[in-house]
Amino acid sequence: MTAPHQRGRSGRRPGSPDTRSQILEAARTEFAERGYESGSMRGIATRAGVNAALLHHYFGNKEQLFVAAVELPFDPDDVAAAMASVPQERRGEQLVRTFFGIWDEPSRREPMLALLRSAMAHESAAALLRQFGTRVMVPRVTPSVQGPDAELHAEAAVSHLLGLALLRYVLQVEPLASTPLDELVALAGPVVQRYFDG
Amino acid sequence: MTAPHQRGRSGRRPGSPDTRSQILEAARTEFAERGYESGSMRGIATRAGVNAALLHHYFGNKEQLFVAAVELPFDPDDVAAAMASVPQERRGEQLVRTFFGIWDEPSRREPMLALLRSAMAHESAAALLRQFGTRVMVPRVTPSVQGPDAELHAEAAVSHLLGLALLRYVLQVEPLASTPLDELVALAGPVVQRYFDG
Missing domain, CATH: 1.10.10.60 (Homeodomain-like)
Structure with missing residues (x-):
């Protein structure tokens, strides 16, 4: 919590x-x-x-x-509430904004980076992150997905956010690493939305 | 090579x-x-x-x-050639097919997983992967991107592929981990294509 x-x-x-x-x-x-x-x-x-x-x-x-x-520095229910607060067609944008809003704060980014790094190296940490993703986060994203295969679409959306975080914060690839949040939302929001549209 | x-x-x-x-x-x-x-x-x-x-x-x-x-088990020029062999509107699909065609083979997946894991843990490996991405792979993907910000769009496309690989092969999240290649192409191809359309 x-x-x-x-x-x-x-x-x-x-x-x-x-x-x-x-x-x-x-x-x-x-x-x-x-x-x-x-x-x-x-x-x-x-x-x-x-x-x-x-x-x-x-x-x-x-x-x-x-x-x-x-030990993630955000409340999954806040992410769900942020998505529920906007109409269906803006949920992709809202998820990108909420997710990178958290990552963009160094003090909140550190524990997430630590978990991601552990999960790459240790099966026990990978198991925790997998369970957190599938049991906590994906059920909070799937209600925003229309059509069949909602779970698969939600996972694909989450995977894209994680991939962007990997390039932006771990590998620090430019220009992605220094793209302002608003531009990142404009870039990735409609793409994530595509998974929500089913 | x-x-x-x-x-x-x-x-x-x-x-x-x-x-x-x-x-x-x-x-x-x-x-x-x-x-x-x-x-x-x-x-x-x-x-x-x-x-x-x-x-x-x-x-x-x-x-x-x-x-x-x-030490990656594929030739970047082969990826570029595969993309160039199809019309613009099918390049997203083609990149997803080529990328996951490589990852789906266990013997080729291992060295890529090893590099990804090292890059999460060690700055020197992260530097290598970052340079490989930006100097070798992104220039081979950008010609398929239309409009401005081609480099940023190419990076976003590559980040999505890496994020999917993370969930599919490292975290082994279901149903993504056992989704057949053709379905993965149908799922992510049009999404990657969106980045190519500029």
Whole structure:
């Protein structure tokens, strides 16, 4: 839901940093080894040596704990809300604007780069990113896709955003790396929209 | 031009494996440290402790040596030729077909995955991939782009292919990972074409 250093939306107290980080570490291990579907709050509690009720108290439900464990500096629900706030024909543009709005801020970019780099090198991190993409992000993008094969189209749209991020931030290819956000939105928005039009 | 374990197109003898690999290693260091523009055949020869004439004899020109040093299992000129062989309106489709035709073969995919992984982790490998992209691949794609900002559009097209490769082969996200090549071409071809239409 939120990065571990931020307070949860609900206003719950964040708990002691040690307990929180033990739970997050246990969650990463559980989801990497067992997958998102099979991973359980109970299994994570056992790994962390705490009571399962404490997990719900700190992190809410399984999805919220998963998102916190992946440590991405944005709330997936905010991305979904941003898309839902514009008409169907502008959702491609809106997704590009929201996505690169996050990446363009260095402090938020770093944890995403770190996860992307880990996922290239380690199967456990790749498993986390794959599950985050398919279980958290793709379901928030598919409602904007019309026609059949919505999941495939949503994945293709997300893959394009990741590819642009790879060239813009990791490889720093010019002129793409220094293209202003508005121009990037004008460039890639209609292309992503094409996947949304089904 | 060709991977080091293959014979060059011109039929030149490949030289002793030791000398060749010394030259390729020296070339990777030279291009990573000095960049493609500033890197020179003479500088590479010095690093490898051989005569510059030998480099030309084994590898032809600077671009051919660079491509050999990057060790990608395809000839960039073949990609350019494949695109040039179809009408403008089918070049997006053709690029997707050629690109994923290469990636779909496990033996050719491995060296590309290795370079992509290295580029995520090491700046020197990122520099090589960036230079390969901008100096070798983008110039072969830009002639298919109509209108202004051809370089930016070519980069956006290439970034989409890399993003799809990331989800399909590294993260192995379904259904994208097992979508047959023809369906992938039908899905992404028209989208890449959009960048070509300017």
